[in-house]
Structure formats: structure tokens, C-alpha cells
Amino acid sequence: MTPLTLYSEPFAKTGNIAGEGFRRLLGRPALGLLQTVIREAIQNSVDAAPEGSPVDVKLRYRVLIGEELERFRKLAFSHLPPMATEPEDIEDGEKHNIHGVLEGSQLGIFEICDFNTTGLGGPTRADAVSAGEKLDFVNFLRNVGAARDTNLGGGTYGYGKTSLYALSRCSTIIADSQTTSAGRPVRRIMGCHLGNAFEDDRSGTPKRYTGRHWWGQDDGDGGVDPVEGDDAVRLALALGLPERNEGLTGTTIAIIAPHVDDVATLPSDLVESILWNFWPRMCASTPSNRKLAINLEIEGVNIPIPEPESFPPLDLFAQALAQARIGEGEQVHCQRPKALLGNLAITHGMRSPRAPIVKKTESLIPRAASHIALMRPVELVVRYLPGEAFPDDRLEWAGVFICSNVKDIERAFADAEPPAHDDWSPDMLPKGREKTFVNVALREIRQAAQTFALPKNTTTGTGEKGPSLxxxxxxxxxxxxxxxxxxxxxxxxxxxxxxxxxxxxxxxxxxxxxxxxxxxxxxxxxxxxxxxxxxxxxxxxxxxxxxxxxxxxxxxxxxxxxxxxxxxxxxxxxxxxxxxxxxxxxxxxxxxxxxxxxxxxxxxxxxxxxxxx
Incomplete structure (x- = not known):
């Protein structure tokens, strides 16, 4: 089997984005790196599902050693960028550029795999005319900053894909996709690495390179294309990637040498990230055509993911979501201009013990919930807006706000999201209707969050105060x-x-x-x-x-x-x-x-x- 060929991108006459600039596009998301990756990757999977189709996702962490590691290095990374051009990232006394990572005695790989999605289809070259096809492959692996084209989808920019590289200690991923191109099924594999811009005279003439590198097969024109067809099937099998066929469309993203400091805490980290971000798509009440099923495997062990209804406080959030979906609770309106901005529902109950898998410290899951989950109609959590907790920690409450699916209103909230999709920031919008919509909604939601838990003195129908205890x-x-x-x-x-x-x-x-x-x-x-x-x-x-x-x-x-x-x-x-x-x-x-x-x-x-x- 022929090893993958390396292609290093030279600067064009008109300029390019350098690898280090690409890495910085993620900025500083409010979420942790692992949670950002989980949110971005699974959100992309949801957006890639054909309308009316549920999505299956598999998250897998494995460690390669011995012959398996040697085979992986030989097939995927037999050719590497010049060592002198690589970033000098040092962590815990170890150099974490791609050379240092691959020279180790073991190699961790974190795979995010989706099934029943469209995969990375379309042309494989950025300059190719698409003939009506979506540019999923080139927008993911070639281009930078492509806007969303999914109606009411969860993603709004292509920037979030940089989180995948950020999670890798050597800024390297491999993409394996079963998809379609020109109306025909195709399997394709390509690797990508983000290094630093550098100069090199290997061709006999000094050139400047962007620091972006791809591994694939020689395209006969000085570059590389993805490995496709039967060669891609055999290569995926040799690299240990999940099996696929023409009926199991979708994409596997293999993150090379992920930042995993403690494998022992990885199950709780992942379970919390999955449920805290995607419980609306995993509830029993979620329509079957919007269901999200996630399987988690760590070093060969399947980790069960609890149902949201049995994972406090998501049970309360699930109740609030069911109410918000049918318009129960409170409608949030804007008066000038007049518009229904969305539905807000809040429920409360006794604070239940947290599931054993919840981390004791630095957990995403609050010890006592007093939050409103903000989401658009795609029902992916944007953020949790904190409110006033009950004075007694034996009680907790949870709310859900879903913005309207009216196109200009939904678009206003989508455009208010930063690249990491983890907030609604009205200041990102120009002055006008859209900014007013988001400002008014956040004002009303904050008011509800601050007043819901205030003690209420109820009275009888006669005006007499009820019996005080x-x-x-x-x-x-x-x-x-x-x-x-x-x-x-x-x-x-x-x-x-x-x-x-x-x-x-x-x-x-x-x-x-x-x-x-x-x-x-x-x-x-x-x-x-x-x-x-x-x-x-x-x-x-x-x-x-x-x-x-x-x-x-x-x-x-x-x-x-x-x-x-x-x-x-x-x-x-x-x-x-x-x-x-x-x-x-x-x-x-x-x-x-x-x-x-x-x-x-x-x-x-x-x-x-x-x-x-």
C-alpha cells in the first residue's frame, strides 16, 4: 500500500493565510477546549444530516503502540514537514510538534465519527466549479472562513473547525469520509497539519510556505488530492478507522495526539460535555427525525451515556423544553418593532443527587441548577444564562428559551453568535431590528432568571394569608x-x-x-x-x-x-x-x-x- 504523499502550500502571489493565523481563528471561546471541540464537531454532524434524518455519532479514544503504531506512521506520516519549520511547543518538558509526537512510543488518537450524514462531498479542489454541489470537502479541508449554508442550522461559520487542530498537540487531523461527488458514491481520505510559515529552497529556488500541509495522493499538478475509492477503503482499514460502506455515509475526524491530560477523567469529561450541550436532541420527547444517538468508547471500553431524564438537573431542563416546544410558559415579545421573539419555560423541583459519573470538582454540571438554556430552533444549547438560585439548596430550577423560527428573527440570533457559538452578543450586530430583537430577548430572559426564585407569598380566595408554618x-x-x-x-x-x-x-x-x-x-x-x-x-x-x-x-x-x-x-x-x-x-x-x-x-x-x- 502506497504511503500518503505530503504537500506543503506555498504562498500565492496574491497572498494566503499562514498556518499560525489559521490556528488563532478560534480566539478564546468561553468553553474549555474539549467542550468546544465536542460542541463544534457534533453540531457540524447535526447540520450535515439530510432533512428528517436522525444522526448517529461515535466518539472513540484509542492509543497506538508497537506494530500498530509503526504501521500508522508509515502509511499516514512517512513524509513530514521540515523539522526546523515546526512550532517549538513544549509542554511538561516534551516537544509537541509533529516530529516529537510521532517519535514517541505511543500515540493517542481521538476520533469523532458521524453516520447517516452527507459526508464531505463535492469537488476536492477549491478552484473547481461545483455544478450545484455543496462545497463541503473544500470548505472543511481547503478553505478558511466559509459561511454556513444550512437553513436553521447550528453552525454559522467555518472557523470552529480550527478547534479540531487546537485539540491536537501537533495541530494535525485525518479526515475519512464516505460521501458523494457528481452524484456518485465515493470514499476519500486526507490528512492536514497546521504549522508555521517558513522559507525553503528544496526546489532549488527559495520559496515561502504558509505552514499548511496536506497528505493525500499526487494530483499530477504539483499538489495532492484525497485518496479515493478502493485505495481509501484499504487505507482506512489499515489505519484502524471505523468501517464504512456506501450505506454508512458520514465522516470520521481523527485528531492526532489530543490534549488528554488524564485518561481516567476522560469518561466524565466527555459524558458531561455530550449531555450538557446536546441533551435537547437526546430526550425521550425529541421527535425521531431529530434524534441524536451518541456512542462513547475509550480504549476499547464502551461508556454508557445516561438519558437526560435520568441525569439531574437535565430532567428539569427536559421538562422545560417540552413546555417551550408547544408554546407553554411565557412568550417573549418585542414591542418596537412588534415581534414574537420566542418561548420561555421554567420548571423547578427538589435537587436530586448527581449521577456518579459527574466530576466532583470543576464539573460542567451545577450542584444546584438556576439557569436558562438558550437555543435556536435547531435545539442546540448556545449557552446557559445563570439566574438567582433558591435560598434553600434543596430546590433547583431550570429554564429553556427557544427563539422564533421566523427567518429574520432566527437569523438575528444566529448572527449574534461568536465563532465558537457559545453566546448571544448583540454588540456583534449593526444597529437595527436584529440588534433590538436580541437585546430585548436577553433583557426579558435575564429578568425572569433573576426573579423566578424569589419567595412567593400566596393568598387564599378570601384575601386571608394562608397558614404560616x-x-x-x-x-x-x-x-x-x-x-x-x-x-x-x-x-x-x-x-x-x-x-x-x-x-x-x-x-x-x-x-x-x-x-x-x-x-x-x-x-x-x-x-x-x-x-x-x-x-x-x-x-x-x-x-x-x-x-x-x-x-x-x-x-x-x-x-x-x-x-x-x-x-x-x-x-x-x-x-x-x-x-x-x-x-x-x-x-x-x-x-x-x-x-x-x-x-x-x-x-x-x-x-x-x-x-x-
Whole structure:
């Protein structure tokens, strides 16, 4: 098998971008390097999927040693740029230019592979006429700074591809793609390296070179093209790249010698990056034609990726996303000019324990969520806007804002994204409608984020404040607000007008606290008014946890916060369970609720006119 041929790009008469300039295009993204690569690469994969098709992605880290490493070096990198022209990057006492990396006894490779995508199709030369084909190959491997051409896609510029080179200690990648060109299936492989600009007289005449290098097959015109066809299939197999055929279209990007400081933390790093950025496409509620399936393999071991709904706090974000998708929550409007900018939904609940794979320190996953995920209709997270957290760290909240899919509005938010796609920056936009849209949306979203967790004092329909638990705080544990547990019966209005229902129950009142069977137990009492008109009606008591003035349902509470209803008594007749038939009885209703040591509890009464159980 013929090794790949090296081509070093000379400066053209009209100028070129130097390799070091290309490397700097990424700038300083707000995200870490690995997270930026994951975001950019998978976002590109989503954009490359045919409309209405799900996407499969495989992330794999492997280490080559011995004969496997020697074969890889011989086939892919038998020809290297002049050593004297390479960057003198030194880290931990080791030189990390391409020569130093390949001379080592082992070589790490991080592969990002997508399937069911279009691959890097089209012509392979930047000066070729495309004849209507997309320029995916040349825009990825040849050109610099090509604009997005995917309607409502996740990417807006070609700059983010530089993150792939930045993750490599020697700024080198290999691209292997099963795609189409001129309407026919084709397999193609090419390597690329970003070095420094240099001068060389190897041809007998001194020339200046950009520092950009490609490995492929001689094109007969002084350059290289990708290896294609059966030769590419055999080469991919010899290099250990994932198998493909004409039905498994897509692209593998192999990052040579990635910056991996500790392989032991790589599973948590990758799982967190995947879920924190792509959970909207991985939810159970995501339509099948928009699903994103990701497989993770590290040194031959498959690492399971939890479902977002079982990975707190993404369970809350998933609930908010489901609401935002159907327009529930709050619509965000701009008044001048009038426009619906998007939908905002926020949910809250008990803070659940984090998954074991979440890192203990420097984790992407917040210990208590109080954030709004910003996204465009493509449903890829742009950033998380932080807000005011609940005073009690046992509660957390999560929100989702999806901007409108109206073309000029979506375009405004897309154009407000920097090259790393990790923010909405209105200052990037010229003065006008688009800048106003983004400014207004961010203002309204920030307002919601700062006010959602403020304690709320609720009132009953009579204008009377609900029963406060503050007087029993020393007995009931950590009390963080007031709550109203007003029953379904409607009282007279404060002015004395209106009608009164014939059957009603008063708000429950805390009576006392006792220890029963080693469990702290709260007693509540309410008064039932009953004219006997509906003897089959059931009175139901539901225990709830009280936090920050909110009543949290007793189901799915985290360990240590479980509560239960011991019994319900109507007029001295005790009933085991949470429901009692009222018959013609009225008067005192008493119930007992077990409670955690450091939380308050409440009870909610409701009526059911169905048949008694």
C-alpha cells in the first residue's frame, strides 16, 4: 500500500493565510477546549444530516503502540514537514510538534465519527466549479472562513473547525469520509497539519510556505488530492478507522495526539460535555427525525451515556423544553418593532443527587441548577444564562428559551453568535431590528432568571394569608417561606358577595409535632362543611414537602426527604389510607404526616366525586 504523499502550500502571489493565523481563528471561546471541540464537531454532524434524518455519532479514544503504531506512521506520516519549520511547543518538558509526537512510543488518537450524514462531498479542489454541489470537502479541508449554508442550522461559520487542530498537540487531523461527488458514491481520505510559515529552497529556488500541509495522493499538478475509492477503503482499514460502506455515509475526524491530560477523567469529561450541550436532541420527547444517538468508547471500553431524564438537573431542563416546544410558559415579545421573539419555560423541583459519573470538582454540571438554556430552533444549547438560585439548596430550577423560527428573527440570533457559538452578543450586530430583537430577548430572559426564585407569598380566595408554618419552624426544621393549602371549597369574597358551595373544607392548620415509631410526625387539622348532598364524595389528603413557599409533590423525592400520610380521620373515625367517604359527616378532619428532620411538610385536601374506592 502506497504511503500518503505530503504537500506543503506555498504562498500565492496574491497572498494566503499562514498556518499560525489559521490556528488563532478560534480566539478564546468561553468553553474549555474539549467542550468546544465536542460542541463544534457534533453540531457540524447535526447540520450535515439530510432533512428528517436522525444522526448517529461515535466518539472513540484509542492509543497506538508497537506494530500498530509503526504501521500508522508509515502509511499516514512517512513524509513530514521540515523539522526546523515546526512550532517549538513544549509542554511538561516534551516537544509537541509533529516530529516529537510521532517519535514517541505511543500515540493517542481521538476520533469523532458521524453516520447517516452527507459526508464531505463535492469537488476536492477549491478552484473547481461545483455544478450545484455543496462545497463541503473544500470548505472543511481547503478553505478558511466559509459561511454556513444550512437553513436553521447550528453552525454559522467555518472557523470552529480550527478547534479540531487546537485539540491536537501537533495541530494535525485525518479526515475519512464516505460521501458523494457528481452524484456518485465515493470514499476519500486526507490528512492536514497546521504549522508555521517558513522559507525553503528544496526546489532549488527559495520559496515561502504558509505552514499548511496536506497528505493525500499526487494530483499530477504539483499538489495532492484525497485518496479515493478502493485505495481509501484499504487505507482506512489499515489505519484502524471505523468501517464504512456506501450505506454508512458520514465522516470520521481523527485528531492526532489530543490534549488528554488524564485518561481516567476522560469518561466524565466527555459524558458531561455530550449531555450538557446536546441533551435537547437526546430526550425521550425529541421527535425521531431529530434524534441524536451518541456512542462513547475509550480504549476499547464502551461508556454508557445516561438519558437526560435520568441525569439531574437535565430532567428539569427536559421538562422545560417540552413546555417551550408547544408554546407553554411565557412568550417573549418585542414591542418596537412588534415581534414574537420566542418561548420561555421554567420548571423547578427538589435537587436530586448527581449521577456518579459527574466530576466532583470543576464539573460542567451545577450542584444546584438556576439557569436558562438558550437555543435556536435547531435545539442546540448556545449557552446557559445563570439566574438567582433558591435560598434553600434543596430546590433547583431550570429554564429553556427557544427563539422564533421566523427567518429574520432566527437569523438575528444566529448572527449574534461568536465563532465558537457559545453566546448571544448583540454588540456583534449593526444597529437595527436584529440588534433590538436580541437585546430585548436577553433583557426579558435575564429578568425572569433573576426573579423566578424569589419567595412567593400566596393568598387564599378570601384575601386571608394562608397558614404560616413560621411559628413552628424550630420544631418542623428548616422553614423557608409561607404556604397556602387552601382546599377546593370557595369562600365568600372579602366584600361579602358571591355564593358559597354547600361542601367545602378549610385550609389545614398545623397542630403539633410528635415522634411516632421513631418518625417525626406532624398533625394537621381542617374543618369540613357538609350538607350531605353528595354522600359518595371522597375527601383526599395528599402530603407535600414545603420549601420556599412551594408545595412539592411527595413522589420522586430524593433520599432523606421521603414523606408519607399515616392516616386520615373524619369526626373521630380513623381511615387507613389517603381518602375517606364523607357521607353526611362534617366537622373536624385530622391527618398525620411523617417528615424529614430538616424540612417542613404540608397537606393538600381535594374532593373526588367519582365512585368510592
Amino acid at each position: 413560621a411559628g413552628t419552624a424550630t420544631k418542623l426544621g428548616k422553614l423557608l417561606g409561607q404556604t397556602s393549602s387552601k382546599g377546593p371549597g370557595r369562600s365568600a369574597s372579602p366584600s361579602g358577595g358571591g355564593t358559597r358551595k354547600k361542601i367545602s373544607i378549610s385550609p389545614p392548620r398545623f397542630v403539633k409535632l410528635e415522634t411516632i415509631d421513631d418518625k417525626r410526625t406532624a398533625f394537621f387539622e381542617a374543618h369540613l362543611k357538609n350538607d350531605g348532598s353528595k354522600p359518595d364524595m371522597l375527601l383526599i389528603a395528599t402530603p407535600q414537602l414545603v420549601i420556599d413557599g412551594s408545595l412539592e409533590d411527595a413522589t420522586d423525592l430524593p433520599p432523606g426527604y421521603e414523606i408519607s400520610l399515616l392516616d386520615l380521620t373524619l369526626r373521630g373515625e380513623e381511615t387507613v389510607g389517603n381518602a375517606v367517604r364523607i357521607g353526611s359527616n362534617g366537622g373536624s378532619v385530622v391527618c398525620r404526616v411523617t417528615m424529614p428532620d430538616d424540612a417542613a411538610v404540608g397537606v393538600k385536601f381535594t374532593f373526588d366525586e367519582g365512585d368510592a374506592a
